[in-house]
Each structure stands twice: as structure tokens, then as C-alpha cells.
Amino acid sequence: MSTATFERGYSALKEQIDTSIASYLQSCVHCGMCADACLFYTETGNPKYTPIYKLGPLKKVWEQEYTLLGRLKVKWGWSKPLTDADLAEWKEYVYDSCTMCGRCSMVCPVGNDLVYMIRKTREGLAAAGHAPEGLIGATTRAVKIGSPMGVKWPAVLAQIKHVEKSTGLQIPVDQANVDYLVLMSSMEVMNFPEYMEAIAKIMKSVGKTWTISSEAFEATNSGIQIGASDIAKEIVSRIVNAAEKLQVKTVISPECGHAYMAIRWEGPNLIGRPFKFKVQHILEILDDLRDQGKLKVDGTLEEARLTFHDPCQIARRGGVLQQPRNLLKMVAKNFVEMEDHGQMNWCCGGGGGVSAIEESHELRTTVFKRKKSQLDALKVEKLVTACANCRIIMEEGMEAYQMEMPMVGLTEMLAEHLPETT
Amino acid sequence: MTSADFLLMVRGPAFHLATAIFIFGILWRILEILSLGQPREHAAVRALGISGGFRTIVRRFVPAPGVFKRSMFIILAGYLFHAGFLISLFLFDPHILLFKETLGISWPGLPAPLINVSTLLGIFAMIALLINRLTHPVLKFLSGLEDYLSWTVTFLPLVTGYIAFQHLLQPYPLALALHILSIELLMIVLPFTKLMHTLTFLIARWTTGSRAAQRGIEV
Ligand code: SF4
Ligand code: SF4
Numbered sequence: 296m297s298t299a300t301f302e303r304g305y306s307a308l309k310e311q312i313d314t315s316i317a318s319y320l321q322s323c324v325h326c327g328m329c330a331d332a333c334l335f336y337t338e339t340g341n342p343k344y345t346p347i348y349k350l351g352p353l354k355k356v357w358e359q360e361y362t363l364l365g366r367l368k369v370k371w372g373w374s375k376p377l378t379d380a381d382l383a384e385w386k387e388y389v390y391d392s393c394t395m396c397g398r399c400s401m402v403c404p405v406g407n408d409l410v411y412m413i414r415k416t417r418e419g420l421a422a423a424g425h426a427p428e429g430l431i432g433a434t435t436r437a438v439k440i441g442s443p444m445g446v447k448w449p450a451v452l453a454q455i456k457h458v459e460k461s462t463g464l465q466i467p468v469d470q471a472n473v474d475y476l477v478l479m480s481s482m483e484v485m486n487f488p489e490y491m492e493a494i495a496k497i498m499k500s501v502g503k504t505w506t507i508s509s510e511a512f513e514a515t516n517s518g519i520q521i522g523a524s525d526i527a528k529e530i531v532s533r534i535v536n537a538a539e540k541l542q543v544k545t546v547i548s549p550e551c552g553h554a555y556m557a558i559r560w561e562g563p564n565l566i567g568r569p570f571k572f573k574v575q576h577i578l579e580i581l582d583d584l585r586d587q588g589k590l591k592v593d594g595t596l597e598e599a600r601l602t603f604h605d606p607c608q609i610a611r612r613g614g615v616l617q618q619p620r621n622l623l624k625m626v627a628k629n630f631v632e633m634e635d636h637g638q639m640n641w642c643c644g645g646g647g648g649v650s651a652i653e654e655s656h657e658l659r660t661t662v663f664k665r666k667k668s669q670l671d672a673l674k675v676e677k678l679v680t681a682c683a684n685c686r687i688i689m690e691e692g693m694e695a696y697q698m699e700m701p702m703v704g705l706t707e708m709l710a711e712h713l714p715e716t717t
Numbered sequence: 718m719t720s721a722d723f724l725l726m727v728r729g730p731a732f733h734l735a736t737a738i739f740i741f742g743i744l745w746r747i748l749e750i751l752s753l754g755q756p757r758e759h760a761a762v763r764a765l766g767i768s769g770g771f772r773t774i775v776r777r778f779v780p781a782p783g784v785f786k787r788s789m790f791i792i793l794a795g796y797l798f799h800a801g802f803l804i805s806l807f808l809f810d811p812h813i814l815l816f817k818e819t820l821g822i823s824w825p826g827l828p829a830p831l832i833n834v835s836t837l838l839g840i841f842a843m844i845a846l847l848i849n850r851l852t853h854p855v856l857k858f859l860s861g862l863e864d865y866l867s868w869t870v871t872f873l874p875l876v877t878g879y880i881a882f883q884h885l886l887q888p889y890p891l892a893l894a895l896h897i898l899s900i901e902l903l904m905i906v907l908p909f910t911k912l913m914h915t916l917t918f919l920i921a922r923w924t925t926g927s928r929a930a931q932r933g934i935e936v
Binding site for chain 2: 312313314315316317318319321322323324325326327328330331332336337340342343345347348361362363364400401402403404405406407408411559560561562563564566567568569570573574611612613614616634635638639
């Protein structure tokens with residue numbers, strides 16, 4: 296990152312504004328419905344967490360740069376221009392109290408895609424130097440070390456060895472011309488090696504070739520979470536280069552939600568051209584394999600009453616909605632849906648980089664009440680999800696509220712039901 | 718100036734001025750928005766965005782599942798006010814006559830007693846919305862001059878219309894002149910406030926809907 300200044304922040308905000316944003320800011324009727332959709336408002340009652348309010352700086356820049364009346368207002372002294380202090384104040388709203396879950400974008404009566412604007416507003420705050428320390432740290436590590444958690448290749452290799460030992464299967468590294476390049480989040484590498492195990496078992500079972508790249512194993516993109524497109528581009532380029540070098544046809548985005556957003560949807564726009572390979576979420580891959588009859592299960596069913604937590608970036612923002620349900624039906628007998636699920640699911644409270652923001656810790660626990668009440672209402676014994684970050688956050692939340700509930704990743708659960716091989 | 722002179726003035730020069738500001742204002746504002754342009758989508762899309770955008774324009778008239786329960790008051794009062802206002806504006810015979818004279822097109826209207834009801838409905842819904850705005854923690858916090866100005870210039874045509882229609886103010890030409898004046902005020906204010914949403918919501922919904930549709934999501 297070059298030196299952060301207010302001017303850089305201001306011009307970053309100015310650059311972000313497109314037709315859709317102008318129409319959103321112009322159309323808002325201040326009805327307040329977006330507040331009712333945001334867990335940071337519903338669980339705290341603090342009106343400052345109203346989604347449209349979080350866009351204050353963007354709105355100011357739009358008015359004073361792109362509307363005649365706004366320009367005149369500033370000139371005649373009727374309205375105060377945006378200041379650095381405004382940007383500093385908004386850190387709390389744009390980062391600490393927004394997981395970029397996009398639920399607000401589902402309810403606005405005039406059709407505003409609010410989270411699209413939050414993402415853009417972060418560009419301004421980051422360029423002006425008002426991003427949270429935790430995210431700056433993660434981003435710096437992602438650039439310098441290659442992973443936001445500071446995980447280096449030797450650590451990945453150690454996990455690979457460990458998984459090879461526990462499964463008796465070989466984990467392919469840097470192999471060209473295979474079917475899939477498999478990415479992971481550092482969190483999966485370090486905290487949930489079960490994911491890698493599951494992939495190894497499933498790939499063997501369905502007869503597909505795959506590889507991990509030593510140059511691009513990390514799927515998450517801190518550049519997107521902090522709002523620094525130049526960095527985001529650099530990070531995504533590592534994957535693009537590795538995939539093109541290994542000539543893979545498909546890159547598999549791991550369970551992690553924001554990684555999917557970063558590589559599947561933002562990636563090509565960041566590098567300014569379409570990818571030469573396909574990007575699919577692991578659940579899309581598995582559902583396709585199920586559809587083709589290649590993914591088979593042993594017929595045993597999970598007995599526990601369980602539900603599925605849709606990670607926001609995979610479901611509501613990513614469009615992977617039906618696949619997890621198809622897959623769950625293969626292995627679960629008592630699958631029930633939460634009242635608000637799929638596109639209307641409530642966030643775990645730690646997406647959008649919030650899990651890396653220390654100042655948000657308490658707030659995160661407060662807003663977890665939303666998920667808690669969803670789960671309490673269902674009386675389930677088990678929670679399935681498809682995002683390592685959601686999982687860690689929900690584990691934390693459950694601990695804080697003394698809830699006892701086993702949690703499992705869907706890929707991992709499917710791997711447990713593969714037919715025995717001889 | 719007699720009330721007849723006043724009526725002539727608001728019907729003549731004032732109306733022309735208001736219409737000019739209304740039309741040029743809207744065109745200017747729309748141009749301001751459209752000239753910014755949209756970034757190109759490079760990701761491999763799941764579906765074309767164009768039709769998805771139009772579907773969202775329609776779909777957003779109905780709240781998503783679970784939303785009605787959480788935002789019931791604002792949805793109901795909002796719908797009632799819009800219905801009351803639009804029915805009174807477009808389905809009252811004297812208004813239709815005016816549209817015929819100026820635009821050359823006309824359509825059947827509703828009987829006057831029904832217009833009476835729709836106007837009252839609009840008025841009461843707007844009062845309820847104002848009270849809500851003044852008391853609800855979020856709305857109180859969000860609202861500023863523009864919100865109250867927009868409310869006022871929308872409310873006045875309903876009230877003055879009702880007064881003129883019920884002959885509550887004499888002489889009648891004065892009541893009618895005040896009604897027309899209130900419309901002119903609305904026309905002048907609309908392009909420069911959130912009241913522009915009456916048109917720009919189409920752009921907002923379409924862009925949101927098309928972007929989502931490209932990702933295979935119906936919003
Ligand atoms: S994206 Fe989610 S957390 Fe952020 S403002 Fe919208 S509803 Fe709230
Ligand atoms: S829901 Fe939409 S119109 Fe209502 S306050 Fe939020 S952004 Fe504005």
C-alpha cells in the first residue's frame with residue numbers, strides 16, 4: 296500500500312461511484328427497512344448500525360462530486376465537505392459493524408444493493424488509512440507471506456504429510472494437467488485439516504485428478520476485505536498464474552465464503568479480463584458429480600436432527616443455494632431448515648473480515664444472538680455449514696452462550712459417507 | 718389580486734415554469750446518473766443480467782420472505798400512502814381531463830366518492846408515516862431537512878386537493894389555485910430530492926437485479 300492520505304481516500308471513493316451507486320443514493324427514501332435486515336441493528340438497537348447510514352462518506356462524495364446541487368451546496372457553505380475525521384469515524388460502521396453479509400441488499404424497497412456500496416466505501420477508508428489494525432495486519436501478511444494468518448508453505452506441507460499419513464492417500468502437489476486445482480483458506484489448513492482429508496478421499500472415490508499448488512494454496516483475499524483493489528489484484532493474480540501454469544481446467548474454491556466471492560466473482564474484474572479456467576465452489580463440484588452419478592454414498596444416514604447454515608458469500612451473494620441441499624439429502628435423515636435460510640439466512644457475525652478485527656470481538660458475540668435464536672427455535676442437535684470462518688465464529692459464539700452443538704463442514708460430512716473401497 | 722387572477726397566474730406562467738423545471742430537472746438528474754456508467758463484468762456469468770434486472774423491478778414490489786413480519790408498519794403504511802396518492806392523482810376525472818389536454822391521452826377514472834376515500838387514505842397514511850418518522854429511533858436518526866421537505870410537498874397536494882374537492886375553503890378559485898400551487902411546488906422539488914426515487918428506483922432495482930441474476934441469484 297502506498298502512503299495513506301485523505302486525498303487518496305477521497306479519490307478512491309470518487310472512483311468507485313458508478314451509475315448503480317448514484318441511483319441507489321438518489322433513490323433512498325430513508326424508510327429504515329435495511330436496519331431491520333441487519334443483525335448489527337436488530338441485536339443492538341443502535342441506529343448508527345443502519346446499513347444506509349454506514350454509507351455516509353460515499354454519499355457525501357457522490358453529492359459533492361456528481362450532483363450539481365451538491366456542488367453548489369458546498370460552494371455556498373450550506374453543507375460541510377467530507378473530512379478525514381468523517382472517514383475515521385466511519386471505520387466503526389464500515390468495518391467493525393458490517394460483515395458484508397448482504398442481507399440489507401435483499402430488502403430495500405427501492406432496490407439498493409447496499410453491500411455493493413459498503414465494499415466500495417472500504418476502498419476509500421483503506422486508502423485514507425482508516426482500516427482496522429487487524430485487517431491491515433492480515434493484508435500485510437497476505438502480501439508478504441502469502442496468507443493472512445501467516446501460514447507458510449512448509450506449514451502446509453506439514454499438514455499434507457499429516458493428512459497423507461492419516462488417510463494413506465497421496466496429496467498431489469504442483470501437478471500439471473490435472474482436473475482440478477484445489478485452493479484452501481489458511482484457516483482450513485491450520486484448524487480443519489479434515490477438509491483436505493475429505494478432498495483426498497472424495498477425489499479418489501470419484502476418480503478425478505487434482506493438485507495443490509505450492510505457489511497459490513491460499514484462496515482468501517484480504518485485499519478485498521480491507522478494500523484495496525490493487526492488493527486484491529496481486530493476491531488473485533497468484534492463483535491465476537498458478538492455474539495457468541499448471542493448465543488446469545477448473546479451480547476449486549474451498550468452503551470459505553469470502554474466498555469464493557474473491558476468486559469466482561471479483562477475481563476476473565480485478566485482473567480486468569475473463570479467466571482461462573473455470574472457478575467452482577467445492578459444493579458446486581460435488582453437486583455436479585452427484586448429478587453425473589459419480590459421487591456415491593454408502594447409504595447410511597445421519598440420524599441427528601440437523602440444519603444448514605448458508606455462508607452469506609456462497610449463498611446470498613454467490614448463488615450456490617440448491618447444491619448444499621441436494622448433497623445433504625444424500626446423507627441426512629433429519630435435515631430441517633431455519634426460518635430464514637438460503638438467500639435470507641442471517642450471518643454468523645464474523646464475515647467480511649470482522650473476525651480479524653479485535654475491536655469487534657464483543658459486538659460479534661452480541662450479534663451472535665441472532666444465530667442463537669435461529670438455532671434455539673429449531674432445536675437441532677447438529678449444525679452443518681460450508682465455511683471455516685463461519686465455523687470458527689459460531690464455535691466462539693456457542694462457547695460464549697454455553698451452547699453445546701457439534702458442527703461439521705458439509706464436504707467433510709460427505710466424505711464420511713463414501714462407499715468403502717477395496 | 719382577486720382569487721380569479723391568482724388562479725390564472727398559477728394555471729398560466731407558474732405552471733409553465735414548474736413544468737419546465739420539472740422536465741429539465743429530471744432529465745438533468747437522470748443524465749447525471751447514467752453518465753457515470755457501469756463497470757464491465759468479466760466473471761463467467763450464470764445468466765444474462767438484462768431480463769433479471771426487469772424481474773427484480775417487478776419482484777421488489779413484494780417483500781422477501783420474513784421481511785414483512787419485521788417491517789410490517791412501514792410496508793403497510795407505505796403501500797397505503799402510495800396507493801392513495803397515485804389513485805387520486807391518476808384516476809380522478811378532472812385530473813384525467815388535464816392529462817388529456819396536455820398530453821393528449823386519457824383513460825377511465827374512478828367515481829368521485831372513491832377518490833375521496835383514496836385521498837383520505839393517503840392523508841392518514843402520510844400522517845402515520847410522519848409520526849413514525851418522528852418517533853422511531855432509526856427514522857428519527859436518519860431523517861433530515863430533505864425528508865421533512867419531501868414529506869411536506871407530497872402532503873400538501875393531498876390536503877389542498879381534499880379541501881378544494883370538499884369546498885372547505887371559499888372562494889373556490891382560491892382553493893383550486895392553492896391546490897395547483899402545491900402541485901407546482903412538488904414538481905419543482907421532486908428532481909432535487911429523494912422524491913426522484915419515483916423514477917430512479919427503476920435504475921436501482923434493475924442494476925441490482927441484473928448483477929444478482931448474472932450470479933444466478935434472484936433478488
Ligand atoms: S451487509 Fe450485513 S452486516 Fe453489513 S450492513 Fe448489510 S446487513 Fe448489516
Ligand atoms: S431500505 Fe433502502 S430506501 Fe430504506 S433506508 Fe435502507 S437504503 Fe434507504
